[in-house]
Amino acid sequence: MSLNDRKIQILQAIINDYIETAEPVGSRTIAKKYNLGISSATIRNEMSDLEEMGFILQPHASSGRIPSDMGYRLYVDHLMQKKELGPEEQKYLQSIISRDISQIDYLMEETAKALSLLTNYTTFISEPVGQRTRIKQIRLLPLDNVSVLLVIATGDNFIKNHVIKMHSVPSDEKLFEIGMCLNRVLQGRALQEIDGAVISKMQMELQDYSELLPPILKAIEITMQAAEKVQVHMSGAKNILAFPEFSDIQKAKSLFQTLEEKDVLVTLLEESKSNDLQILIGSENSVQGMKDCSVITATYKMGDNTRGTIGIVGPTRMDYSQVISVLNGMVQNIEKVLRNLSDGNKNT
Amino acid sequence: MSLNDRKIQILQAIINDYIETAEPVGSRTIAKKYNLGISSATIRNEMSDLEEMGFILQPHASSGRIPSDMGYRLYVDHLMQKKELGPEEQKYLQSIISRDISQIDYLMEETAKALSLLTNYTTFISEPVGQRTRIKQIRLLPLDNVSVLLVIATGDNFIKNHVIKMHSVPSDEKLFEIGMCLNRVLQGRALQEIDGAVISKMQMELQDYSELLPPILKAIEITMQAAEKVQVHMSGAKNILAFPEFSDIQKAKSLFQTLEEKDVLVTLLEESKSNDLQILIGSENSVQGMKDCSVITATYKMGDNTRGTIGIVGPTRMDYSQVISVLNGMVQNIEKVLRNLSDGNKNT
DNA sequence: TATTAGCACTCACTTATGTCGAGTGCTAAT
């Protein structure tokens, strides 16, 4: 029993129909709707074979067939034809990009919103992260007479701040001096590389300010820890409720539960980071609680090794080709915006 | 027909029972469960009166009664007895606070999570905002050979950054000089107070750097605009799905829709800011799409005039007294953390 | 030999019907 052309045609028909209607599809429907030139009886025989091979299954005896995860996998890998973006979608993507976005979290928020609106699935997206764990530059600034501002620029040009409270604030010059010293010693280092040796070196150099060093080091630690945390933005969670596969409130609730745990999403996105495009269908997904969903992730780059990931979650019966095309379009857009942000607007 | 003691007892019984069971409560239930020393027939007569007065209503003829918004209002204003926090709740609140939280958005996130966990309702919380629109201090720092970092401290000691890209970066000293000038002119001003006069004054003082001023001003504008946007964090949206009043997927979906629009939430929280505690019951709520919900908001302060608001949304049949006690406890906790943050840990 | 028409059978879904129980309002007795 081989997967001949006709079987593939039938499988394709089943998948297309099921993606559209969410109803198990029967032999007669296929015979009528898709002109394959064969009768429903023949289709029935072929479907029986397809089921035996594991590409489709029956929710219950004497019902139509639905694609299995394996069926979707075949579809995604070999059958699906790539859709091009429609003009109105293209226009919409443009309109997102055209606005003046310069705050990274705002860009993330808007992107997620746009994607969930376009696809009607749930979107999440992680900020671009690269050399974020390395210290590029440190500064100390006097803020008022009890506060010193610690500014740390990380390797991927993200900025983190921390206000340090002190009983008395050293002069601007002294702070500058301390800052320069910190810079000399810590530049290029990650948090976990700041060990005893490094600290005692700083203590040596900053003997005159020995009482200032501990709070500053503490602040650096806190700040770098925060910097290492990857932010993730989500949008369109409500879309889940529109799908018949989640009309059971319990199912919807448990998926929501999963989506509310940011750690899970971060892990998921981080794991996908090495692939430009990754499709996880149903049980292929390692996240418990998403076994009934498919997740499509796409990675966007921002020069060097700085990258972030977008994920779209939907029922396994999702419109893979549409999501992929929208995702590709969006990745291009984001990369364009980020390029503008990092070197396009020099001094103008 | 007056609202005598007995009627109030009955109303209270109805409300308590309905909050607990979500089922319309009948006269016989009350007679059996609450020992009021009167028969179900008498209760029936009183209930008929209470309905006429508008405190309760019948979902359909020949069913039990449920409280009306007006009934809840009476309950909240006069009948409800304030609950004290249980020991395990108190402990839980302590455990949230005891952790070392120094990043404001992390504090918000954790607070929201804790509240939604404790109450089983949906929580949202806005960051503390005060003199955020006023510039307290401006600095310019060289970052690398194409980037200058703009640091703005706002009146309420929040820090905003913006990376400005330039073809060539002036020396440290020059940037310092420019920064000081900006400081002199802009300190204490809000974005909308930077008018033509102010700008030309800066142009005068910074003649030598005339080509640098426009991008810097642009960056200041963008940064201050971002600073004015109030961040709001939400948690526990999924809890909505557990309530029978939202077992209709459509209803749940439309509430989700509302909750996903951050602007709506921000407005809601901002409007409540002048009250320490505010309770909006069902139709009292001005937000369309929340007419079937009650919203309890509490405001926390952080010295001066800096304050933020916490909101908890649930069905009108929510456990008002529990939410209020948890909310009060949490406000105290947050204020403690914020106090520590702003002056408790001076130089230690 | 592959295909197809025909047929019996399955099973979810819908509709109709009856029963149950919690609840009400009214009336007459206490």
Added chain:
DNA sequence: ATTAGCACTCGACATAAGTGAGTGCTAATA
């Protein structure tokens, strides 16, 4: 003023019958 009693209402639930989309199998056909 209160209460017991009674007729009535109406949603919830269970049962039964009918419908339709679907299947698998068999025998006839190209």
